[in-house]
Amino acid sequence: MDAVEIIVGDVRDLVRREGIDPVAERKAVRRIVDDVVVAYQERSLSRPLPPLDDVEKATRAVVDIVAGYGPLQAYLDDPEVEEIWVNEPGRVFVARRGRSELTTVILTADEVRSMVERMLKSSGRRVDFSNPFVDAMLPDGSRLHVVIPEVTRHWCVNIRKHVLPASSLDDLVRFGTLTSGAAQFLDACVVSGLNVLVSGGTQAGKTTVLNCLLAAIPARERVITCEEVLELRVPLPDVVSMQTRQASLEGTGEISLRRLVKEALRMRPDRLVVGEVRQEESFDLLMALNSGKPGACTLHANSAREAVVKLSLLPLLAGTNIGSEFIVPTVAGCVDLVVHVELDHDGQRRVREIVAVPGRVEDEVIELEPIFVRRGDRLVRADGHPPHAERFSRAGFDVTKLLDRQAGKAN
DSSP states (O other): OOHHHHHHHHHHHHHHHHTOOTTTOHHHHHHHHHHHHHHHHHHHTTSOOOOOOOHHHHHHHHHHHHHSOGGGHHHHHOTTEEEEEEEETTEEEEEETTEEEEOSOOOOHHHHHHHHHHHHHTTTOOOBTTBOEEEEEOTTSOEEEEEOTTSSSSOEEEEEOOOOOOOSHHHHHHTTSSOHHHHHHHHHHHHTTOOEEEEEOTTSSHHHHHHHHHTTSOTTSOEEEEESSOOOOOOSSSEEEEEOBOOOTTSOOOBOHHHHHHHHGGGOOSEEEESOOOSTHHHHHHHHHHTTOOEEEEEEOSSHHHHHHHHHHGGGGGOTTOOHHHHHHHHHHHOOEEEEEEEOTTSOEEEEEEEEOOSOEETTEEOOEEEEEEETTEEEEOSOOOSOHHHHHHTTOOHHHHHHHHHHHHO
């Protein structure tokens, strides 16, 4: 047993004795660690204890073990690390600027299990043989996904951090995700009550872009959000955020995303937001949008066109009596705008295209009108126009003049 292990044992005894929650009260743990380290050094003068060579390094390691997530804590604290994943105890990866790298961290199987249990403690969720998958949120807002054997050979852990500190469309302009002209247009779309679909691949920044769009909603509106795990942060005074719930050990009490969407309609929403549409909840969202409630959501897709096609297919999962002859025109009539985001090869997240859905369908193909498209490194004005000019007018915007100014800048 080395010095760090001895100090960890002493610190944990004191933490339990004082009734401290180590994750929630990290500063209190640091105080205890400092005291225990001083006491250990004093004891080592008269007893044959393992040497404590680097006090600061040892102190940080003890705090990370007791109040954090052990060797992974340094990567969680590193602002450049976007995601951390454990394929097996001896293979831990991180991603920086969209690129992955194998770390030098070596864990044991017991350390991985213990770490996951600590991560799940604050969420109230669990993972076991009957529920081998779990999604949860860490106290710092990072998203946790865990898969356990026998679905996999080893416990597999993904921690996705929110590394882009963007909370408004202006922030996206500053980070190069969006141009100022496109940001002004999107702001007008949100204020005017258009329904917006944010599409993109994994780690493209869909949730960040959606968060920034939601920040443009007028403060007087009531917003209801529905998510698998709470990730959206809406900076408005009247917001209700709901997340799904796992079934109990008896197999009861599950609350699905589809149930949340239905319940949200009974809560007087001015805006309905679904964090990510994946399955049959898309049908309920379309029904809500079709009833006149403005809304927004994200969707995994490789382009704006594919996002619209996918949103026309997912509702078919809701029942055998639902056909494309009903869903396709409903999508065309409900979705007004698609904002497609991509993670470029250089690790930069950029809006690739902004496309309008004017509501026209021909041979079950929904027409699209590109409003902004990326040419090289520039997001430039295309020829399309958004639907519902009357909504822009009611909100005080002349959308034609707004877009004409952007066309002039592009020429």
